Structure formats: structure tokens, C-alpha cells
Amino acid sequence: MADPASNDADHPVRGARSIKLACRGLWKVFGTSAGRFQEMLPGTPSAADLHEAGLIAAVRNAEFAIHEGECFVIMGLSGSGKSTLVRCLSRLVEPSAGEVLFDGRDLLKASERELIEIRRHKMGMVFQGFALLPHLTVLGNVAFPLEVQAVERHARETRAREMIELVGLKGRESCYPRELSGGQQQRVGIARSLAVKPDIWFLDEPFSALDPLIRREMQDEFLRIQSVLKKTIAFITHDFDEAIRLADRIAIMKDGEIIQIGTPEQLITHPATAYVSEFTRDVPRAKVLSVRALMRAPGGQATFAGQVRADARIAAVARQIVESSQPHAVIDGSAGLVGTIDRQQVIDLLVRQDGGQERQK
Amino acid sequence: MTAGAAVAARSSTATPRSIEPWIWAAIALLAVCLHLGRAAVPWAATFPAEWTLPAQTWVSRFVKWLYQDASLGLFTFQELTRGIAWVLQWPLEAAKSLLSTGFERGMGQQAVLIWPPLSWVGVTGVLTVMSCYARDWRLGLLVCGCFLYIAVFGQWHSAMITLSSIVIAVPLGVAGGLLLGILAFRHPMFERAITPVMDLMQTVPVFAYLVPILVLFGFNPVAAMIATIIYALPPMVRNTTLALRRVPTEIVEFGRMAGCSRRQLTWRVMVPAARSGLMIGVNQVIMLSLNMVIIASMIGAGGLGRDVLTALRSLDFGAGLEASIAITLLAIALDRLSQAFAARPPSASSPDEFRPAWRRHPYLLAATSVVAASWLLGWLIPAVQQYPEELQITTGALINETMKWLNVNFFDVIEALKAWVLLNLMVPIKRLFVALPWVAVVAALAYAGWRLGRWRLALLVAALAGFIAVTGQWEKAMQTLYLCGLATLVACALGIPVGILAARHERLNRVVQVIIDTLQTLPAFAYLMPVVMLFRVGDFTAMLAVIAYAIVFPIRYTIFGIRQIDPTLVEAAVASGCTRRQLLWKVQLPLAIPEIMLGVNQTILMALSMLVITALVGTRELGQEVYIALAKADVGRGVVAGICIAFMAIIADRLIQPWVAAHRHRLGIA
Ligand SMILES: Nc1ncnc2c1ncn2[C@@H]1O[C@H](COP(=O)(O)OP(=O)(O)OP(=O)(O)O)[C@@H](O)[C@H]1O
């Protein structure tokens, strides 16, 4: 697994932002003798070792840090342990070993009381199956997290109405969940999870139960809300398209193990294993790769058809580059000219989607 | 179940198939030898009287001690029971005053009515409005009709006494069941402790615990209500744990993420989310309470139950039938009403919350105005307060006349039929069962247990059967077995074909479903009355009543068993050219056998519980023992006989369940 620290350094979004949530050596095994698994199998046992001991390894030795304001996406196939990992982070599932640091303090050492306080004020979660309470109206559902904190009625309803408006459900406050469509129900779920102004926002496959068009619409909605609120997010999905739309960084899980963490671009340009490259095979590269990943080192050329920024996505500048037979200059804010890119490179990328090596250094 | 299947699968490989018939033959041979040689080994044929344990005396002595000497530290046991009775008496009295007698000041003769009870118009009106609120005007019409019948046929007074005890017993039963269920859900230890108690309570016939309650609480409506609550509680406990367990994990996780404390999680998240499952429990509590109405009247409940019982004892069938019908209608009305409330989604959205309260709650308004109006009118017009006697109809005399006419004209036919069945079928079978040497029966049961669940099951079954022998109940138990077995056999022989037909013909199925739904709401006693009217007392009558009561179960389970078969299997069979007959015999029946066997199991349990009731018509089995014990307030006798009936039910259940599991396993549908 890549070292989290080195991964952070080369990411443009975060810079010096503080770490909100981190975990170290986090394990979760299921099975009758799960409590004693470390004595039974010291070190870092493989999934096969654990299986032999009659245990199911849902999370194996997870290690990463989520920064303030970052959208951290956890990806993997069904059963790879994504949900379990996220539930360990909020201690809905008690980890078998390891540390979870939330704002610098170990969540696993918090008492029941402290945990309730943290969940009441600092965490929000959206569920795949919406998990709305059937006996409450939209307003009641959204106000529920405030109600259990004994926030006075007027205050909590005002806040709930704000949130309902934020997710675009104004006017449906007195509906019951069963009277809403799936997309609308998940909007309620989102509004509810935001009602307490959480510091960290967990979303477990929030859009998987929706059909593709609605899913797209909800992703746009999510991006809009995130651009306003700038929450720290742990987002689970098994859909790579969704991940690259939303993620700052992506962690890819397989059989309970995180096999790579990186920006979408890093995953495509430097896949850590064959599994990762297989995973990213059908991704439209032009949407993920930046000009920097495709450019050539500047040669002796003097005439350019124009300039493109090094961090622009290929898809965004493709038309501009393809329309000219001359290469374009690639510039990077302070450093000036850093490379060149021409029509042929872009066409190659757009035409070839077979997952071969794109790096043309 | 899977464990059972595994065990059973192992055991079926352990004994080679070929020797199994030989072992059965050996046991049969043993039975014949023991029977023929009963002069040589008398102890093996009939259980010797001098070996019996005086379990009855022990139980009696224990209850006597409990009642007279036991102390719980601060207070004695007797004070505890009196305290409970005293506490429960208040709400019961209040409900009775409200619905039936009115509020009075003073005692006995000098009592002055200070506030009249709710009038018949008021009660009918309120329940009708509630039905309209819970579902629609059609249900309103049904409920209104039921209560009108009760008023018109002069059952109002008794019905309201019955209703008042139901009105108190049901909330208490629901609340108690809910709390126990939540405890069981939260603490697996507690669940493990109460599950066997619940199992026993559901199989022990009610009569058996009527006797201790009679001794501890006396002969009065409160004792009857306590018995009702105890009887109706177990399904609520079960439903509660089941419903809580079925709450989707995500909802529970949401509750925890929202920062709910344990109490908030239970009451604000899980219980509301489990609402529909809980309402099934509530419905069952209501139905069981109504089922208890007649039985409870044996220890002091008044009302319709006592009317039926009195009529039955004095063979006044007309009056008995009318009261039975009134109970049935009460049951149907309350059942449909509670089901409607259960199925009702939380109130539909009302976009403008700013309307005045009376516009937002039109039904509440309607109900209160019905009560107020009927009360006001009641002062002015007595007919509104109390249904006028001169407008009452009674069919009692007519029914009695009809019965007399039937008996005069068809006496020979009926008698001949009865005598023929008795002589050619029932008596020989009874002789056979009673003659079976107990050692051979225990051996057969133990071997069956060993086949299905190895030593554990063999020991359990043998121990339960042994208990029956050791407590001196063997002969009575065999009589029970013969009646119950015969009734089960006939019920299955009639019910399974009906079920098969219904499962294969949609239109017939719809008719059958309506009929069995209605039959299942009828209290057990309702079946007894018409049979007694025609055939009077005796084993034959008892058997017919048991069959009538239990036949619903083979029908229902057969339909379910055939319908739950994977449709692709049926399609595959049809596609490969099966005729309808081949489809039935080669595909549907073999695959439905496990469910059908569960139906048989249920039929046996129901037949056993009904047998106790048929004791009223003079059978000679364990049910009769319990009934006599009740009459004599003989705790030991009643409890021991009751436990023996429960053990018979448990033996049947424990043998059939693993058989079904093993069979399912074999079919690969475990
Ligand atoms: N309570 C549990 N007891 C035993 N095993 C469990 C439990 N919860 C999860 N597992 C196992 O842990 C593994 C990871 O499950 P998890 O639900 O985290 O997967 P996931 O990646 O979220 O999958 P999905 O995309 O289907 O939601 C699975 O093999 C699952 O069977």
C-alpha cells in the first residue's frame, strides 16, 4: 500500500490543510474468535490465513488520512469491505484492532457518552437504502437528529426547513417517505445528515439505488451542495465514473485491503497493481488526465497555436488543440512554459481506450 | 433448522436404510408380545399404580404453601396476589361502569346511579367512526352491523361486560408483551430463559393454569382477566422480538449515527419502525383474549362467556347459539378493526397545517359529537340509552323448536350414523390405543427420536413420554392420543385435498381463503355448539368439533406449500410435457410435503388444545381431568394433566420439525 504521507504531498487540493480523520493499522475481522485474532495470527495475516482460521477479514490493515474539506472516495467491488471500513471510522462497527483519529484524538478510546456527543454534533451519514423513519414526515425526519439532542422545537424546525430547501424539496415538508420517489427520499437523507452541521460526512453508496439519470442529477446536486458547504467527506461507491466526478482522492479496496490511494489521474497513470489498471480500464481518459500527463518536454519550437494550462483536463482543451495543426504551449502558472502538446497526442488518447500505457514521456 | 437438518442428515446415513423396517417390526413384535404376555410382565403392559409419583400432591402442596406461607421478604405471596388483584380491579371496574353498569354510588340495593353508561347508540357510533377512520365506510358498515346484531338480539348487556374486560386486558397484554419482548431482544440471556416458558405456555391448555389462578386469585372477573392476559401475552412477546429484529440495519445505524441514547434508539427509532410487525401482535392479543372469553367465565368472568357456558350446561341451545354468535361478531368486528389500524399508513399528508384543530381531526370531532349527542338524547329518549326490550328479537325458541323437530324426525338417522362410526371406527381404535403396552410406545417414540435427532432427541422424547407414564396419566393420555389422532387424520384427509384443489384453481382459492379467514376468527367454543345440538355429548361429538376447529390448518398449509414452489420448476415440468396429474404427483406434492407436514403438526397442536374444550361434552381423556380439577379447584390434578397434554404436543412438534428439516434438506430447499 502506498505511504499516505507521500501521497498527500503531491496533491494540489490540500496543501497545508489539517488532517480531519485518520486511521492507522485498522483491522476488522468477523467470526466467532474475532476478538483473539491478533494473538492467533500475529503480524499482518493474509486473507487466506484468516480464512483458514475461520475468520472473515472485512478490513485489513487500513491506513489513510482524510484532510479538511477533502472528498475521499472509497471504491471496490461488492464485499470488498467498503461499508465495514466506513462503519469502523464512525465506530458503528467496533474495529478489531488499530486506531481511528478524529481531530487528533483516538475515537476508539472514547466512552459511550462521548461517542454519542461526537455523533450528535460532528458526524452525519447517508445510507444506500435511505434509512428514513417511516413514521415521520420529511420535516420530522430531517429534524430528528436535532430532536434527540433536545433542541427546542422552533429552532430545530427552522434548521430542518433550511436543509430541506438546500436539497430542493421545499413544499414537501409534510409528506411521508413512502410518498416520495427514490431520488427525493435520498435528498431527505442528505438533508437529514446535514442538519447537525457535521464536521465529517459519511456517504455509503448514496446513489446506488437510483436509476442512472436520477443518479447523475443527484451527483450534480451533491457537487453543488459540496461547493457551498465544503465538508470533509468519506464517500463510498462501486462506480468509477461516480468516483472520478466527485473525488479528490480515491482509495481502491480489494478483499478488505486498500491497494492504492491516489487522485483519479494517479490511479490511471500509475496503477499500483494490475487489479487497479483493470479497474480503471473503461474510464474515459480524456476526462481524467490533465495536460501535464500527456505533454512532451519543450523542444526548440518557437511557434505555438496557443497556450493551455498544465492542470487543465484533456477533455476541456481537446477541441482547441485538435483544431490546429500546430502544437500548443503548456504553461504552468509560475513556472511558465513546461511542455508542448499537439493534435496527434490528443487524437491518440481519444481514439485508444484499450488501457495501454498512455504515458509518453 | 439447518443444524437439525445436518444432524438428521448424519443420522440417516448412520443407520442403513435396509434395517430400518426391521427395527420397526421388532418394536411392533415387542408390543404384541408384551400385550399377550401381560400376565407374566404386568408392569410392562400397564404402568403399575404403585410406581407412580405423587406429582399431583406435590404441586397441590406447593401451591398451598405458596398461598399460605410463602413470603417474599417485605410481604407474603398472598399479599402480593391480593395487591395485584386490587390494582387491576380499578381499571376493570371503571371500564365496566363506562360500558355497562354506569357509575354508581353506594353499595348493593342502595346504589344510586350517578352517571349512566355509554348508550348502545354511542358505542356503536364511536366504533363505526373509528372503522371509517381506520379504513373506509365499508368497514364502518360491517362493524356497525355487528353491534346492531348484538343490540337487536338482546346480547348488549353481556357483550359490554365482555368488551370491558377486553378493553382492559388487551392494553395490559400488549404493554407487558412489548416490554418483555424488548427485554428479550436486548438481552439474549433473558430471551433464552423465557423462550421455553413461552413454548410451554402456548402448548399447555389454558385450563391447566386456570386452576392455580383460581386458587391464588379466587373466583372473580379480575382472576379471569389475569388468566386472559397470561394466555394472550406470549405471541406479543414473540412478535415484538421478531419485529424488532426485522428493523432494517440501516435504520438502526442511522439512529446510532444521529446520537440516540439506548432508550431513544428503542422508543424513537426501533419501536416506531417495527410498527407493522407489532400491530400483528396486537391483533393476536385481541383475538386470543376473545378466544378466552368463554374459558375465562369458568373462573368468574361475566358476560357473553358465562351465557354460553350456562346455556351449554343446561342444554339451552338457542340461547347458547345466540351468545356464541355475539362473541363471534365481536371477534370479527375487533379483528377487522385492529387489522385496519395495523395496515393504516401514518396519516396522509395535509399540506396546510394551519387549519383549525376541528378541521384537521374530523373523525375525532365526529366521535365526540356522537358520544355527546347520544348522551343528551339518552336523557330524553330512553330508547337511545338502552335498546328497547320490546324491539329485541330472539331466535332462541325457534332454534330450540327446530332442534326438537330435527331430533324427532331424524333421530334414527343421526343416532344410526353416530353409532355406526362409534362401533366400527372409534371404539376399535380406542381399544387398540389403550391396549398398547407403554414400554413399546416409549421405545417406538425413542427410536423415532434417535432416527431424527440422535440421542438428545431420543432422550427428550422418552423422558416426556416417561413423565406421562410415571405421573399415572398413561391411560388418559392414550385416550387423548386416540381422539386427537383420529381427528387429525380425518381433518387432514379432508383438508389436504381441498387445499390441493384450491391451490390449483384460483377462483376456488379465493372462496376458500375467505372461508378459512372467517373460520379462524371464530372462538373455539363456537364450533362446539352446533355439533352438540345435533349429536349431543360423547366422543363422537368431541371428535367432530375438533375436526371442525382444526381443518383450517391442513387446508392453509397445503395451499401455501403448493403456491410457494418456485414457478420456474412448474414451468420446466410443463415444458417437459407433464400432464396436470403428473405435475401434481411428480412435482408439486413432493415439493410441498414439508409445508404440508408443518400443517399436520399445527393440526395436532390445535386438536390438542381443542380437546380440553370438548371435555365439556364428556370425553374421558386428559382434558376431562383438567376440567374436573377446575371444578374441584384441585391444583395438582389440573396442572399435571395440563402438563401431560403439553408434553404430548411437544413430542409431536419435536419429532415433526426435524423430519421436515431433513426432508427439505434432501430436496435442497433448506
Ligand atoms: N456482521 C457481519 N458478520 C460477518 N461478516 C460480515 C458482517 N458484515 C460484513 N461482513 C463481511 O465482510 C465483508 C465486507 O462487507 P461489506 O459490507 O463491508 O462490503 P461492501 O464493500 O460494503 O459491499 P457492498 O458493495 O455489497 O455494500 C463481506 O465479505 C461480508 O460478508
Ligand SMILES: [Mg+2]
Ligand atoms: Mg456496502
